[in-house]
Amino acid sequence: MSFTAPVLLCVLAVSTAVVSPKVKVEGFRTGSVGEELALPCHFIAHDSNLTVVQVTWLKKVGTVNTNLAVYNPQFGTSYPAQSGRITFNDANSQNCTLTISPLQLDDEGIYSCEVNAFPTGKQESETNLTVLAKPVNEVVAVTTDAGLSEAAVANCTAANGKPAADVTWIVKVPGNIMSTQIDNPDGTVTIVSQYRIVPTRADHGENVTCLVSHKALAELVNLPVTLSVRYPPEVTITGYDGSWYINRGTVSLRCLAKANPAATSYRWTMNSGPLPETVQVEGDHLLITQVDSSLNGTWTCEATNSVGKGNGEITVVVRERDLPSVGESFASTTLYVVIGMVAGVTAIAVLLTVAIARKRRRIPDTKSEASPSPQTENKIIVFATLNLNMSDAANPPRRQNCEPDATIHADININ
Numbered sequence: 001m002s003f004t005a006p007v008l009l010c011v012l013a014v015s016t017a018v019v020s021p022k023v024k025v026e027g028f029r030t031g032s033v034g035e036e037l038a039l040p041c042h043f044i045a046h047d048s049n050l051t052v053v054q055v056t057w058l059k060k061v062g063t064v065n066t067n068l069a070v071y072n073p074q075f076g077t078s079y080p081a082q083s084g085r086i087t088f089n090d091a092n093s094q095n096c097t098l099t100i101s102p103l104q105l106d107d108e109g110i111y112s113c114e115v116n117a118f119p120t121g122k123q124e125s126e127t128n129l130t131v132l133a134k135p136v137n138e139v140v141a142v143t144t145d146a147g148l149s150e151a152a153v154a155n156c157t158a159a160n161g162k163p164a165a166d167v168t169w170i171v172k173v174p175g176n177i178m179s180t181q182i183d184n185p186d187g188t189v190t191i192v193s194q195y196r197i198v199p200t201r202a203d204h205g206e207n208v209t210c211l212v213s214h215k216a217l218a219e220l221v222n223l224p225v226t227l228s229v230r231y232p233p234e235v236t237i238t239g240y241d242g243s244w245y246i247n248r249g250t251v252s253l254r255c256l257a258k259a260n261p262a263a264t265s266y267r268w269t270m271n272s273g274p275l276p277e278t279v280q281v282e283g284d285h286l287l288i289t290q291v292d293s294s295l296n297g298t299w300t301c302e303a304t305n306s307v308g309k310g311n312g313e314i315t316v317v318v319r320e321r322d323l324p325s326v327g328e329s330f331a332s333t334t335l336y337v338v339i340g341m342v343a344g345v346t347a348i349a350v351l352l353t354v355a356i357a358r359k360r361r362r363i364p365d366t367k368s369e370a371s372p373s374p375q376t377e378n379k380i381i382v383f384a385t386l387n388l389n390m391s392d393a394a395n396p397p398r399r400q401n402c403e404p405d406a407t408i409h410a411d412i413n414i415n
Helices: 004-019 326-361
Strands: 022-024 028-032 037-039 042-044 051-061 064-072 076-078 086-088 098-100 109-118 121-132 136-141 151-161 166-170 176-183 189-197 207-213 221-226 229-238 251-260 265-270 279-282 285-288 297-304 309-316 380-387 407-414
Touching: 022 109, 022 121, 028 037, 037 121, 064 086, 136 207, 136 221, 151 166, 151 207, 166 176, 166 189, 189 207, 229 297, 251 265, 251 297, 251 309
Parallel strands: 028 121, 229 309
Antiparallel strands: 022 042, 037 098, 051 064, 051 109, 064 076, 086 098, 109 121, 136 151, 151 189, 166 207, 176 189, 207 221, 229 251, 251 285, 265 297, 279 285, 297 309, 380 407
């Protein structure tokens, strides 16, 4: 008999556990501020003879339970807290799911769903609710001057997050990261991350990206920003093409200043003294109406912005006359060839005329009475030489040593 009693007790305990009603909830729930959240509560009864008398939702704050919502099959629903944000979702004896909308930070805590049934009495289960706060994210460029010391060039802020957000950077410019955490009174955390470099002119316009990750965010947040580094002007002068000659028409020079911020003023000077009267200054533009020798020298443009000044120089050399182009040189050479050929033909014609005249003077005017005798055939040979040495006054010919002139020889026989 001593062994039978414990066995019977165990059987009774197991039997009781199987038939006991159960309140089913989710042990842990997580939601974000501003969203709608449901807290499920289902009453599972294996005995059809059980009757639900009342369902109550309570929130535990320390050792005190606050009554939030009540469902009674006979009298309906009631909300003692009167928040307006907490309601039953179509409550009935088997399903008393509670909805909170919108969710607030102070909604975090432990919630208990209690079901009073007849004849078993009260059954309850708890849900631990965690409320997250999505951070408000922002990245800004910090304008700084180029220099030798490290400075912040970009700030990335993940404000009012719960828990604290994780902030990192994607960069091409080598530098350092300095982060600060600020704990807010409402339980949220603000992270301020600075990206710091030794700024140079080359860093202006470069892109860096701030990355923010958080439990309340579905995906990584990418925040790109363009760096702004201030530096004085870098100056170059354009417009001089190397072919300024006396009496040439209008020419100009332009001062190109690369700067941040943009240059606001320009000053033109010459190393030889004041600017010539033919020069008109129009800010970064220099207009010259007539080219003469007074333009010879080194020209300087000084550009100024709020950071500092920068200079650019160019040396101008004015020639006495313009150099002919390739086409002009060819035309002048062709002209000399034609003139040479005409002169050569004229000389040959003069020689022919003189030779013919001499022959005619040798023929007697009267006929000889003597019997004809064999006459020796008269022949005049004229040797003419035409030298086609072509030259261009502007571009004198360049020949190899011992290279002969181009010459035409003509033998003319006159009978």
